[in-house]
Amino acid sequence: MQNIGPLTEFLNSQMPAALEMLRQMVGINSFTANPDGVNRLGRFTAECFAPLGFTAETVPSTNRQWGDHLVLTRRGRSARSIALISHLDTVFPPEEEARNNFHWQPEGDRIFGPGTHDIKGGSVMIWLVLAALRTYAPEVFEDITWKLIWNSSEECFSPDFGDVCRAHFDRETQAALVFESEGRAGKERRLVVARKGRGTWRVAVSGRAAHAGGKHGHGANAIVQLGQTLQRVAALTDYARDLTVNVGTICGGTVLNRVPHEAVAEGEFRTFTPEVFAHARAGLLALAGRGEVRSPADGYACEVKVEILTECRPWPRNPGTDGLYGVWKQAGDELGMPMNCEDRGGLSDGNLLWDAAPTLDGLGPWGDNDHCSERSPDGAKLPEFVDVSTFVPKAVLNTAAILKLCNASK
Numbered sequence: 420m421q422n423i424g425p426l427t428e429f430l431n432s433q434m435p436a437a438l439e440m441l442r443q444m445v446g447i448n449s450f451t452a453n454p455d456g457v458n459r460l461g462r463f464t465a466e467c468f469a470p471l472g473f474t475a476e477t478v479p480s481t482n483r484q485w486g487d488h489l490v491l492t493r494r495g496r497s498a499r500s501i502a503l504i505s506h507l508d509t510v511f512p513p514e515e516e517a518r519n520n521f522h523w524q525p526e527g528d529r530i531f532g533p534g535t536h537d538i539k540g541g542s543v544m545i546w547l548v549l550a551a552l553r554t555y556a557p558e559v560f561e562d563i564t565w566k567l568i569w570n571s572s573e574e575c576f577s578p579d580f581g582d583v584c585r586a587h588f589d590r591e592t593q594a595a596l597v598f599e600s601e602g603r604a605g606k607e608r609r610l611v612v613a614r615k616g617r618g619t620w621r622v623a624v625s626g627r628a629a630h631a632g633g634k635h636g637h638g639a640n641a642i643v644q645l646g647q648t649l650q651r652v653a654a655l656t657d658y659a660r661d662l663t664v665n666v667g668t669i670c671g672g673t674v675l676n677r678v679p680h681e682a683v684a685e686g687e688f689r690t691f692t693p694e695v696f697a698h699a700r701a702g703l704l705a706l707a708g709r710g711e712v713r714s715p716a717d718g719y720a721c722e723v724k725v726e727i728l729t730e731c732r733p734w735p736r737n738p739g740t741d742g743l744y745g746v747w748k749q750a751g752d753e754l755g756m757p758m759n760c761e762d763r764g765g766l767s768d769g770n771l772l773w774d775a776a777p778t779l780d781g782l783g784p785w786g787d788n789d790h791c792s793e794r795s796p797d798g799a800k801l802p803e804f805v806d807v808s809t810f811v812p813k814a815v816l817n818t819a820a821i822l823k824l825c826n827a828s829k
């Protein structure tokens with residue numbers, strides 16, 4: 420891309436339409452557990468992309484309490500295909516939006532509102548990039564098959580979305596581009612090239628109840644056992660290997676004059692590589708069995724049960740992702756945009772897709788305070804926002820990088 424002046428100008432001219440699109444998207448509550456809102460946003464999104472030649476298909480979520488996934492397709496002349504990935508849902512229930520008066524609110528360059536950067540701003544970024552490609556690289560736009568896929572329930576770690584994507588990816592899918600917001604360090608833009616996997620677990624202890632006054636020695640105290648087991652759970656954390664094991668909730672016992680017979684704790688673990696993930700999983704499961712807390716009267720032992728409740732595997736550094744990052748980095752160098760990459764702790768759809776097609780994430784605009792809705796008068800608490808001036812430069816970068824990718828693979 421020799422002269423980006425006209426491209427930048429074109430994108431600037433599209434910004435009023437893009438912001439109107441974003442305003443309407445933010446105005447539709449699409450909390451994961453509000454399927455009507457998620458589906459309404461899906462219909463609106465399909466309408467936004469229809470003028471670019473996309474046809475819509477919806478795929479019901481396997482969890483019927485959630486809305487439908489959305490797949491938009493534009494068939495190209497060649498077998499080459501690129502997938503652009505976003506999600507429809509947000510973490511904000513309608514009541515919370517009302518309670519915190521959390522709505523579309525522009526303030527200078529900044530727009531506050533639910534989903535402004537996670538991820539409705541990313542969805543609008545996809546629209547900007549495709550509009551730019553159609554106008555400035557019609558050959559490429561017509562040649563490639565574009566698959567745009569929205570997860571209805573990303574914020575709840577939708578387990579079926581990876582399968583939905585795999586079923587819709589074409590054989591020659593060159594990239595799965597995820598439009599979560601970019602990272603920033605000073606002036607440096609950061610793209611996401613790895614994400615931690617996450618497992619959730621439950622430890623349940625059953626002991627033996629006894630009267631706390633009359634037969635204390637007959638009891639096997641489940642809470643005391645759980646406390647000891649949880650020390651071992653917490654000790655599995657290993658920062659040197661980027662493994663964190665967090666004890667999140669605990670409950671146990673019923674009344675004060677009873678040796679408690681039950682206690683339960685739940686938590687999660689996260690790490691970047693499949694090997695460490697498997698190690699953590701095995702370490703947790705190994706804590707199951709007979710406990711050391713016993714009834715003093717007859718040696719009756721507490722029983723410790725460990726369950727892995729959910730698992731979302733890590734997205735480790737891999738050659739496919741590194742190759743794509745190299746293309747974006749080169750485009751950034753040519754455009755004079757300082758770029759870097761980062762490994763991120765939170766999950767995204769990238770975790771589900773990196774071994775189905777080369778995957779790169781963080782392609783959305785820049786914003787902050789995602790998943791926050793509160794605002795305090797002193798500004799110590801600010802809700803989610805996106806910075807408007809980050810759309811056009813990022814759209815230029817994404818457009819230039821996609822062209823580079825397509826031209827390299829001809």
Ligand SMILES: [Zn+2]
Pocket residue numbers: 506537538573599
């Ligand atoms: Zn997101």
